[in-house]
Amino acid sequence: MSTLLHVIEVIGVFVFASSGLVEARRKKMDLVGVFTVAFITAFGGGTVRDILLDRRPLFWIENYEYPTLIFIFCILVSPFFRQLRQVVTERVILYADALGLGLFSVGGASLAYAMKMPLFICVMMGVITGIFGGVLRDMICNEIPMVFRRGQLYATCAFLGCWTYLGLTLLGTTELFSVISGIAVTVFLRLMAVRHDWKLPG
Template identity: 35%
Template sequence: MSYLFWLDILGTAVFAISGVLLAVRTQMDPIGALVLGVITAIGGGTIRDIILNNGPIFWIADSTDLVIALVFSCLSILFIRFTSFNYPRYSLSILDAIGLAVFVGIGVNKTLNSDANELIAVCMGVLTGVGGGIIRDVLAREIPMVFRVDIYATACIIGGMCHVISHKILLFNLEIATLLGIVVTLSIRLMAIFLHLKLPIVSAKKSVPIKQPKTD
């Protein structure tokens, strides 16, 4: 069985856990936490498949990802509810970064396999990575990470481009290219988290006030 299958399982699991952690932080009930965990895990891929329109949505065609999302969401809820574990400060960001990197790679792969061009593959990879997190944050009434000044979508774009270039131009095996793209996306995102790397804020230059002539 390909390691990409296990990466898919990993990405689904960590995104589900990240959804539950945010639900806990925003004081949702267990049903809310379950919904948030599952939507975070399958949301991005669902949007991708609707846009590409290549047959049934992935979790309808094969319910493995949906089952994994449900199981890990429930386990996370039970673990947090019945233990005194306090998750580390950066746990949500790190789990989100892992899921983000894995899902970007999976999104690029699925798009390339659907015979779409390289630009669309990068766009769909980014959408697969950030889509679930955007839905999660909006439902929790948080500003989505992708809209903050942290390096987030930029990491997905660079990782997706490395993935496509290494496969299409450098002719690397698709699995190797996928792993390379995932490593690049994850490395950039983790550096942004721990080194507090940010993109410049878009703002207009301050205009110099025009001095009015003095009148007697």
């Protein structure tokens, strides 16, 4: 089961990195920009969380094969960018991104909870882990962060997913069950929000 979570995590990292790669290419950045933006999108959220909580070494320094892989990934993928965009459709990105959001958010909340942070802080750390990669990506690309603009629910799904995780944990369920439930709620809400165009009041 831990292996499954690890596999999902790797998927999450590459999904987030790809979304950074796409955005960097849209802004006509060169390979250095593409790698940096891909990297920051994938690891920005976890890095901000770890700095706020003073956890070291950082996730991507401890697992330094991740940045190396993303570096190779960017070099290999760049020449085939046009073809890639046909295989990796908007639909695929949507599903993968929802999964990444769920995993990163609940993972971040679970980590803060293990450090005995107050509940509201745990949820904030979860949401920060899930969304801040994209926030930093948009700040570097000189845009108002997508998650703050009025669009279909995104951070709110992570928020509710983290509370689901915490609620179940406080009720005494196993860590594995509450983690998977939190992720499932996040992903489900996100997909529903896109399908039914759910938005927060402006």
